[in-house]
Amino acid sequence: MPANTAPIKWAQRSDSLYVTISLPDVKSESITLTDDKLVFTGTSGANEYACDFEFFKGCDAEKSTYKVLPRSVQMFIVKAEEEEEEFWPRLLKDKAKEKNQVKIDWDKYVDEDEEEEAGGFDTSGLEGGQGMGGMPGMGGMGGPGGPGGGMGGMPPGMDMEALMAQMGGMGGMPGMGGEGGMGGMEEMMAKMKGDLENKGGDEGEDSDDDDLPDLEES
Known part of the structure; x- marks a missing residue:
């Protein structure tokens, strides 16, 4: 049995x-x-x-993304860069397919003259979606929700301690603790820790008697 035609909306x-x-x-x-x-x-x-259809004009698959949601599949597709960005007269190259398969998404539609005021699409609902150009995440970026995304695209399985060790092996980060790089930073943190411990010890040695005035001799 042939598959049914998937209903498409677009803006x-x-x-x-x-x-x-x-x-x-x-x-x-x-x-x-x-x-x-x-x-x-x-x-x-x-x-x-x-x-299965061909677009009216070219797109940039590497920068596009999609996500399967409970009520629909939604796609943010970037148009191919051209000298002059413009609105298309229709989504598909084939007018007959356009008429039978595609409808305007009036919830997201704006007129060309109103675009500047309306702004771009809200793509917050696509966070963590799949890149359609072979890279995960929004538009191929390793953002939160994308595989391997984590904090700033940290590789899977890499914890902060391992990352610090790796950075130390690379000579640290320039500008942090002078020539020692990350090693200089570690020394500074150790010194701060020692200062705090010493301060706590000094406070522990203080007694309430220090705050009392001297007794006058009779």
Whole structure:
């Protein structure tokens, strides 16, 4: 049995597209984006869905991302860089497919004259999504939620202690503790710790008697 046609909604800005596949609880999805084409297959409920179409103009797959959400599959697709960014008259190169498969996403739509006031798309809901150009995370960046993202793209399994040791082996960070690099910083921290301990010890030796006035002799 042939797959059903996946329902598509879209909106645009002069530099990007926001494409939504309006299917809930999508499973076993396969999404392939190239610079000029999008291919999708997946199941929703007991039905299989698919779409295969060519964009009106070129896109930048490396900078694009998608995420499977409970009610839909959403994609932020960056248009290919051109001398003049512009709105497209339609999403697909094929007018017939556009008419039968694609609808305007009125929730995200803005007129070309209103773009500056409206601003770009809100992509916060796509954080932790999959890059469509072979790199994980938003647009291929190792941000929070992306595989291996963590703090600033720290490699998986790398804890702070190991990172400090690795930095020490590389000569430390310039400007931190002078010539010693990270070693100088460690010395400074050890000195601060010692100062605090000494201060605590001195305070412990003080007695309340020091605050009492001298008794006058009768």
